[in-house]
Amino acid sequence: MSFLDILQSREYSRSSLMMSTLLSNIPFTEDVDNQNFYIKENNAYTEDNVLVYNIFVYSIPKQLTEDDVRRYFSKFGNVLDVKLVADKRRSRRAAPKVGFVNFAASESACSALRKNNHRLQGVRIGVKPGDSWNQPNAEKACGSRENDNNVATTSKQTKKHVQQSTTKDAIATNSTHMLALNDDCLESIFGFLDLKAQVRFARVCQRFQDIFQIYCKREFKNFELHKMCNMTLWEMRDFLRFAGDNITSITGKVPYKNRERIMDFIRTFCVKLKCIKLDNSKTRNECLKKLLRGIPQLQELTLRDCALTDNSIQTMTHLKHLETLELAENYELTGKFISKLVQLKVLNFYGCSNIQTFHLVDICKTLPNLKSLDIRRCERIAPTLFDIMVKHCKELEILKMSCPEFPYERVAFLPNLKQLELLYYSWCSASQKRLLAELVTHKADQLEVLKIVAKNTLCTEHIELISQLRQLKVLFASNNPSVNDDSLVMLCKLQQLEELTIKGCSNITNQSVIKLVKSCQSLRHLNIQFCKKITIEFLLETIRFLKTTEKRKKPLVLVVYGTLIDHYGVSACDEYKEAEAQSLIKVIFHASNVDLGLDDGVDIYDIWDGEQWNDDDDGPTEDDDEDIYFPESDMDDDDIDFAYDIFGRIYPHGHDINDVIW
Template sequence: MEQVLSNKNDKSSNGNGVLVQCIQVTYKKTPVYSLRQYFRQFGAFRNFETAYDLNPQQLEPIKRLLITYVEQEAARRVLQNESHFVENEIVNVKSTNSRQELVKENVCETERENLEIAHTREKAFNILQLPEFCIHAILERMAPGDQIRFVQSHRSFQTIFETFSRRKYKKFIWNKTQSMTMGEIRDFLSIAGKYMVELNGEIRNRYYDDVMNLLIVYCPNFEKVTLSDIYINPDSFRNFLRGLPNLRELNLTYYQLDERAFAALRDAKKLRVLKLSNMFHIRGKHLQTLTQLEHLSLHHCWLVRSKHLIKLCEALVNLRTLDIRGIHYASPCFFQVIDTHCKRLEVLKMCAPEFNYDRVALLPRLKHLEIKYPTPVDRLTIISHLAQHKADQLEVLKIYTRKCLTDKDVTSLSELRELRELSIAFNRDTVTNGALAKLCKLKQLEELTIAACDEVTDDGLLKLVKNCEKLSTLNIQYCNRITNDFVTDVASLARHRYRKLTIYTFGTAVDKKKLIQLPKYKEAAERFGLNIEFEFSKTGLSDYEYVFTLFENELLERRLIARGL
């Protein structure tokens, strides 16, 4: 008797005080898959079915699910809260006895809703009476400027906005403040600033010194800062850096700063990543004091001198990543000592100099190597040295050049047994079916870029896919001998593969209109993770600038010749 009485006011019991196992879920846009994953954490399902849409003529019809749990305790845990937050949407739950009860309720649901709408129109609407999750939903659809103006309309909203900011603004894009006044920016940062740990964007406000001061005062917890394309007062920048004790990563692009401004980073003991790109005043002299760095990028900081690079590598004993692409003044002296000073270096991105740099292959921990060739070359000696010294260690190799690989180089590549990513695009004379047969030895290969290698055919590529079972990304753009037959054969293999496969086919003979009508392709795309990208993509091609320009000129010449012009 006590049990029945105690359950009468329990959300997990029916009107008779009996515990139920069925719950009804009301939602609008949340995917059924996400709902299944969310409600499964409360307990095992006996039944899970989509019930029906209420008022399907509406722009956003209300949908329902009926979930029956194996245990009553699972339903009780769900019903402790009437509302749940799934995929940025509020979903409501309530107890129900059976599907029959749900069907009966559906008969008069439309009439009931119409009566409720008419009744609410008679009453004056008061936004202050809305529950907190509704205010969160309103704020979610507003820009930061509109949010702060809305919050300033009533003091009760400020506490709600504080809770909202704790979740929403851990990562903040500064460009969203362009329409805000300085007063609104100050009020916004005073509430949300202390929760921000990552800042991205461009500070284009004409009062940039005042903006930096506001960031110093209200945003002390930044761990990652990425800013670009601005001239800023060095003193303001130094003060900004000094006010970030938790800074771990700093990324700057197109900043007109003297490197002495980075002296303030000496006290940033947690700083591990510094990426500077297209900063033409950087020479490298003062960066060697940042001994805490593990990842350093000087991409297109072309005034950096070799003597400073040597001192940098000697001082930064924990350096694991170094990007020196676009540095034109690296001398033979630097490459003669790189394996001595960079004993922990795992990732190296560089532009190939005109002199010998084969000692790169002697780096003790090298796993990732990218080499960009600013001008065409006749021969690559680095590949054979990598096969000799790093066959069981190198995981990523990207060579950005054109028509320079030889059959011997391909044989050396096939000996890099741990290779996971390989980019050798625009080598049409060497990368043929025979070359792909050699690359079938790379059992760990996950990503391959062979764009514009138009000697490759369906059979050669299919053999590679069969042998490299871990392959997940294949860029074959402009391989014009690849047809729909290759894709359909891969679709047949998809059911037996354990990984999803994305293939970039722009510029090939793959016909999208015909392919999407094939049942075999549809099944592989929907069930087995086969993804064919038909539009042009820069994936794997972003560092082939001059190569791609030459290739496009070749394509234009071929078209003109074909037309007899």
């Protein structure tokens, strides 16, 4: 049943039918995902509740003039001004024109937006509202939300007071007016607001904006993009305009709606960025190129699952300060052009299944400073890679890899290897044993981290070899039943051990784990999830032992979900409460990937049975396609991007924009 059928069904409530009446006032367009306005009482308003007078027009046939466009839109009402521009940067073909049409009356602009199908000389053109900040009433909207019934009265009163109080000295000391508060108080107020409210508060007057910028210096040096998820485009733009100079790191997913424009705001305002970590933020190569061109000092770049291609890598070759590049789950990458980034120290190809061996060989030969390499789930690896790696990667300290079917013990000869992580698809015990034997021979006093992410691949002989790696500080060996009480006794030799993950090793008991804790006194993180024989007696015995030792710098963290240690028993235990208060021990039940000893983004639950990844596909998502505005027209996204580059600024009244363009 369609949405309209539901609305019209007899079972639908009267209140729902009233809602359908309201919905009928909102025009339907083909560009629903990018809808940025609504209509009320024959007036169009932007998503910021700003009355629309200016409309943005695109895909205008190149032969049309401003007079032609003026005549067409004059049928909707009096047109004050028309500005058109063609993107002359491209030479392959004549570009269609884009620009703004400014109406004298808001009702006229609304009439133009209501019409779904605009054609000039038989060619369909696109029409949408201009940005909130380019509307005539934009600045008025900053001071008062006249269309928001909940805040209109308060905003009008605030605006009136701001107009009457031009300086701080003009306010009486006994006044309750907000401007009478000192800067520290106003800065504290910002701390109680969410980001959306902070931006609105900062817009009230110049003093509030100045204080917000001071607040941003402390609070937004490292910014997480999810905080902007409920903000309008104008609010996002203003936030980045206020805080951009202080932001050095941006992480998260760029919102799907207006993604490329948001990335352009980041490029424009966040000029001091050192680190960008984007997740699932697919965009065109041209947009990525513009972003990176504007941040030449970038040192860390993470683009996970962003549908990158080799051409995307070409846009990075100018980044002379880039040291960390993480490209996990970009399945089309082959490794081409990476060798040009000779300054790289950290390189992550996790899940890039199309990476070619000959490109990896070039990378190993040309990146002399490479310290960390992640090639897990890179399936096209050949044996020659490891010979080249041993010969050329003299500085490599961290290697994360999936175990291939051919022998791979050569990695034990890497000169500076300190951390090795093995992701298994299948059990290859012969190669595993040879690798561990070579590690004992060549790296017993050097290897600090060993993570074997697999199920049922370790035996007693393997554990005995691991116990000879004297400098081991971190060991991950979960879901291996052979890790039993006898195995833990062997691991007691690892006096430097700080983190141990034996999740799912169900054969261990209280006595062996307590012995391990007493022997490895540097231990600060122990993951025993789903070790079903571990009881609260282990916790109590551990606390008693810790009280007899010297004061610990950090508590011993126990991850115990799935054991016989339960929430109630821990919360009711006075002995545990006292030890926790003394920072001796801390019990947690639910653990993240970091608590499991793995990197964020690594799915450990789809590798146990030999499956490389989950091929299930539920069909395309909204992020699978680029933004499409009018599929039937010849409009090009570059036209809109170029127009916003030119028009997406606030110019003084009467300013001739053609002076800026040409």
